[in-house]
Amino acid sequence: MYIQYSMNFYKLKDIYLKDKFLLYLFILLLIMPASLIAGNAVVNINLAVIVIFFLINAISKSEFNIFISKKFIPLFFFFILILITDLISLGHFNYKAIFLFKFYFFFLAINYVFEKEKLLLYSLSFFTFLTLIIFSVDILVQYNFGKDILGISSNSSHRYAGFMGDEWIAGSYISKLFLIGMVNFLFLKKLKIINLILMALFFGIVLITGDRIALFHYLLSLFLLCIFFQYKKIYSLKYYITLLFSAGLIFIIFFANLSESRKNAYTIDILIKLKLAKNFTKIYKFENLDQKQLDLEIDKNNTHIDLFISSFKLITDNTFFGTGTNNFYESCKNFKEKIYCENHSHNLYLNILSEQGIFVFLLFLYLLYKYVFQELYLIKKNNIKGIIFIIVLVILNPINISGDFFSTWTGTFFWYIFGIYCALTKIDVEKKDEN
Secondary structure, three states, rough: HHHHHHHHHHHHHHHHHHHHHHHHHHHHHHHHHHHHHHHHHHHHHHHHHHHHHHHHEEEEEHHHHHHHHHHHHHHHHHHHHHHHHHHHHOOOOOOHHHHHHHHHHHHHHHHHHHHHHOOOHHHHHHHHHHHHHHHHHHHHHHHHHHOOOOOOOOOOOOOOHHHHHOOOOHHHHHHHHHHOOOOOOOOHHHHHHHHHHHHHHHHHHHHHHOOHHHHHHHHHHHHHHHHHHHHHOOHHHHHHHHHHHHHHHHHHHHHHOOOOHHHHHHHHHHHHHOOOEEEEEEEOOOOOHHHHOOOOOOOOOOHOOOOOOHHHHHHHHHHOOOOOOOOHHHHHHHHOOOOOOOOOOOOOOHHHHHHHHHHHHHHHHHHHHHHOOOOOHHHHHHHHHHHHHHHHHHHHHOOOOOOOOHHHHHHHHHHHHHHHHHHHHOOOOOOOOOO
């Protein structure tokens, strides 16, 4: 059974006796989900230690071919090209672009570990699950009592992030990791009720966080999961209906228990973000205070849609080499027209196009083709790869509102998921018992 592999902790002792560095690397990968909760400083420390241990391990064993593996040469050139485009667009070497190589070595380390010991993936899933459960309980405590287990407040009346404090990305965190955390349970028909309860629980927590984009990601993940299960003929139609009905019921109960002010706040925010407020106010009138808020915001060009428009203008102005890594805001505020500016485009594809230009963007699309879509046939034989593919698809959704691809948190999340997915092209972690 799947779960037996996550529980075989004695195997870690065998790995320690055989290869200490491999075990150290795995433990560092194991705690990465917890590092992402702790914040950028902890993530950077973890990344630095992973890279150091990986380099020491490879050099001590004279495994230099790992660094420029034929399979991953295009990925190596992706980071090299970023350095070159920054040199051209900024006129000097950009140290921020140099530091992006940490993601290249991080990616290689993930592939190295799981190629050596394939069943470690189940242990990774198990510890991710424990992290998600602890994190979810902490958010529940904060939602009900105003402060979490450590006495941390979210400093918001409708956003909750538990240990993350006022970094309101807890919903995004859960929506991207819950499938990895459930790998040990998803394909066990004996545990299908447990699966439903867990997915309903995580859905409820995402709702509580107040992160609407994460809610969309979570629902999209559930939808794709149902399609995948149907393709693999794992569960019956009754299971999918129960899953979707449970999600709908939780949403209705949650929304029904919100105060009128909270309901209006959610509605107003969505209308403003989608640029629908002006038309909506013609057919419906809010209370005076809410109406004043709407009137104040309606004519402002400060939504994600406006930011996308600004991104397109910058892309047109810097088509070939972009603005330079993390130079979006500087280029935006100095643009010849007055446009809405933030630190980045808030969209994965616009982010790469605007900061790196068309050449890096085209190479990125090639990487997606080579590492994601070219080997889709493996999903027929490898259920776990199919699950990670769902996560990758949700992340790659072109209409996503996303963090800065070149930042520590978002970049680490992307290369972490991407690295695990690519590692599954080399290893066989197929199920042993579905019954």
